[in-house]
Amino acid sequence: ASIPLDVQPGLFWVGGAGDNNWSSGANWLGGSAPGTSGSILTFAGKTRPTPDMETAYSIAGLTFDSTATNFTLASSISSTLTLTGSVINNSPNAQTINLTVDLGGGVPTINTASNNLAINGVVSNGGLIKAGTNTLTLTNNNSFGSGVTLNGNSGTLALLGDYSGGGGPISVASNSTVLLGTANAAANNTLNLRGGSTLKLRADADTSFA
Numbered sequence: 001a002s003i004p005l006d007v008q009p010g011l012f013w014v015g016g017a018g019d020n021n022w023s024s025g026a027n028w029l030g031g032s033a034p035g036t037s038g039s040i041l042t043f044a045g046k047t048r049p050t051p052d053m054e055t056a057y058s059i060a061g062l063t064f065d066s067t068a069t070n071f072t073l074a075s076s077i078s079s080t081l082t083l084t085g086s087v088i089n090n091s092p093n094a095q096t097i098n099l100t101v102d103l104g105g106g107v108p109t110i111n112t113a114s115n116n117l118a119i120n121g122v123v124s125n126g127g128l129i130k131a132g133t134n135t136l137t138l139t140n141n142n143s144f145g146s147g148v149t150l151n152g153n154s155g156t157l158a159l160l161g162d163y164s165g166g167g168g169p170i171s172v173a174s175n176s177t178v179l180l181g182t183a184n185a186a187a188n189n190t191l192n193l194r195g196g197s198t199l200k201l202r203a204d205a206d207t208s209f210a
Contacts, residue, residue, distance in 0.1 A: 010040030010061065015048030022053050034059070040085065043071050043095075052076050053099060061085035064095045066114070074098040083108055089117045089132070096120065103127070107146055112136050112155055127168055130157045130176075144168065147189075150176040150197075160202075163189065172197040 011034050017024035025033045027048065034041060037058045043051065044065035053075040062083065064071060068091040073081075075098075082102040088111040089095050097119045103126025110117065112132035120139045127146025130136050137158040147168030150157055153175045160181035163170075170189050172178050174196030181202040193199060 010034075010042055010063075012065070013041070013043040013048075013051060014045060015051075017048075020048050020050055020052040022051055022057065023055065027051070043073075044068050050074065053079050053081060056080050056082070058082035058084060058104070062087045064089045064091045064093075064117075066090045066092070068095070069093055070095065072096040072098060075100075086111065087117070088113055089134070090114050094118070100124075103144055107149075110136055130154050138163070147171065148178075149173075150178065152176060172199070 012029040013027060014029050015027055017026035021027065023033050025031045036055060039059050040061040041059055042063040042065050044067045046069040049069050049071045051073055053073065054077060056079045059081065070093045078100065080100045080102050082104050084104045084106055086109040090113055092114055094116040098121060100121040101119060101123045103123065105126050107127040107129060109129040109131050112134035116135040118137040118139065122140045123138060123142040124144050126144050128144065128148045130148065130150045131154050133153060133155040135156040135158060137160060139160045141162040145168045148157060148170050150172045152173040156177040156179055158179040158181060162182055167189060169192055170178060171192040173194050177198040177200060179200040179202065
């Protein structure tokens with residue numbers, strides 16, 4: 001009898017090398033490192049939870065597996081991650097991306113399905129769709145110009161840096177929340193709030209809108 005397997009596409013981080021490098025084959029299931037363009041990556045388990053992206057990569061998708069501990073993705077040489085596909089956190093643990101992120105001119109979905117996700121690098125060149133009931137936090141001064149959309153029941157988007165340079169609209173559907181955390185968080189943006197959505201301002205955020 002055959003047994004169906006639910007196998008996700010792409011490469012799985014297992015942390016088996018003697019370093020944290022993305023380019024080390026032993027850090028990936030099967031022993032082959034991802035190419036610098038077009039891969040779909042999944043970070044899983046508890047081993048080496050601080051992967052070092054030691055060169056620039058363009059990836060087609062990023063998943064934090066249900067087995068993943070708290071990962072922090074970073075680059076020791078400040079390389080840029082180009083993201084052309086979606087990001088999803090399926091882990092019960094919060095995840096952190098300390099990378100400069102280029103959206104490649106697209107509008108990928110970031111899904112905080114099972115816990116929170118923070119992106120602390122600059123995000124540019126595109127737009128975002130926020131999904132999932134947990135919190136997505138963007139802490140830097142971001143410049144992606146195609147705006148942000150929060151679908152219904154999509155938790156919280158916390159814009160803690162200056163997003164005004166992006167200029168794109170911020171659209172918030174019902175049962176979703178946007179938190180603005182600085183004086184210039186959305187100074188040049190159109191804010192579209194649908195019925196049942198929530199806008200929160202941090203106490204020190206004297207924010208105005210276009």
